[in-house]
Amino acid sequence: MKYQSPQQNCPIRRSILKQDNFFQRAEVIKRNREKRTQHGHFLVEGVAQISIAVKHGWGIHAFLHSSGRPLSTWATELLRSAAAQEIWELSPDLMAILSDKDETSELLAIVETRKLAPTNIPAVGRGLVVVFDRPSSPGNLGSSIRSADAFGATGIIVTGHAVDIYDPFVVRGSMGAIFGLPVTTATSHLDVKQWADSARAQGHDYQIVGSSGKTETLVTAQDFTRPTVLVLGNETVGMSKGYWDICDAVVKIPIGGELSSINVSCAASILLYEVTRQRLGS
DSSP: OEEOOOBTTBOEEEEEOSSOHHHHHHHHHHHOHHHHHHHTEEEEESHHHHHHHHHTTOOEEEEEEETTOOOOHHHHHHHHSSOEEEEEEEOHHHHHHHOOSSSOOSOEEEEEOOOOOGGGSOOOTTOEEEEEESOOOHHHHHHHHHHHHHTTOSEEEEESSOOOTTSHHHHHHHTTGGGTSOEEEESSHHHHHHHHHHHHHTTOOOEEEEEOTTSSOBGGGSOOSSOEEEEEOBTTTBSOHHHHHHOSEEEBOOOOSSOSOOOHHHHHHHHHHHHHHHHHHO
């Protein structure tokens, strides 16, 4: 392994040709939640995801690329920028191990995590905060974050025993949306209620609206022109009792056919579309 002493605005450069400590750290933060928390880093793959992370000022610990591989203008400019603290040049076989794509990505990034709480979400007029109660599928959570961003959410709260928001499948499913808005975590519904109460004390008339197939109120009957905290429950068991207790209203999506439920990320998109439809029409 070669080492170059850092200079001002000049990243440390490393040549990694075997599964040394640096490679092992990159590999372990990809697959192990506990290690991501311990190191405060997570692995990001994809042009959109990396670009959005850089755009929004996320700390980039390192860019990783293959030795001997021609790079695109996009990758070359990132490596020449001062965005990363370090640049790692890996052998092609090591990059292939870290990449999840059939054709190895030209660039990976080790990004610093952010420890955000609901208090990092601003309370604003016509705000829309989306809450995910104990999500268990990384792919579903990632897709739902992407939909929340697309439909104008001002923040996201993930509560309870849930998947890691920095899981590679969450980041990939979000297509980088996780870098563009506050995605926070909290212990339970009580943290959500505390946030809503604080927002109301500031003069913002937030309502807490849950979603469940066990209610009679259709989503189209609810007024979403008010500032809203929208709650989506766990994929299997729905919202916890605590959320039922704090919700001002609970709505359902009208569903026909043989099945009694739909994928939570699909449900999120439908509910969020209805919020946007009402607000555009008001």
